[in-house]
Amino acid sequence: MAHIASDPTFDIEPDFTFVPFEGIRNCIIGNTQLTHAEAANELATGWQQDRDICVVEWLVLKQEAENKRQETEKKKPKINDFATGMSVGDTLTHCPSQYAIHKLKSFEYIELWYFSPDGCKEAADEANRRPTEPLVSRRLTTSLP
Structure with missing residues (x-):
């Protein structure tokens, strides 16, 4: 045509x-x-x-x-309607610990508890308890021959 x-x-x-x-x-x-x-x-x-x-x-x-x-x-994806009177939840879903994720990625044995809500909550609490250590730059001295 x-x-x-x-x-x-x-x-x-x-x-x-x-x-x-x-x-x-x-x-x-x-x-x-x-x-x-x-x-x-x-x-x-x-x-x-x-x-x-x-x-x-x-x-x-x-x-x-x-x-x-x-x-x-x-x-085109449709945008769902929302209810104006509803409120958004204020709880966050915790993620598993980095230890558990590393074990999973390396195909090593890991107990399922680490992926349970209790295990994820404990991992989040542990992450909040540990203070983040600032990066310390070290000065390396090398001697030239």
Whole structure:
């Protein structure tokens, strides 16, 4: 299907009786007994038929674009509605300790307790109890030979 840049319903039919179309009319008349008016009428009929085909193609393209837009709209994630009177919970879900995660990543045995709510809470409490140690930069002295 050809690409149609603009809506063909707005196209204006040319007047095939004008001088610029005289060469085309002469080619149509050729060895026939048609007059210039009849040849212009044949050109106008042909133009009208071509315009009708373009209008149908335009409508099909427009419908396909609308269908594509609707499909894209359907694929967009929907935002859930929220209740204005509800409050957000104030509890945080604790994560397992770094020790448990390291054991898991290295495929070593670890007790399931470390992943239970009690184990995760204890890991969070332990992380809060230990003060973070500031990084101490050490000055390395090297002796050159």
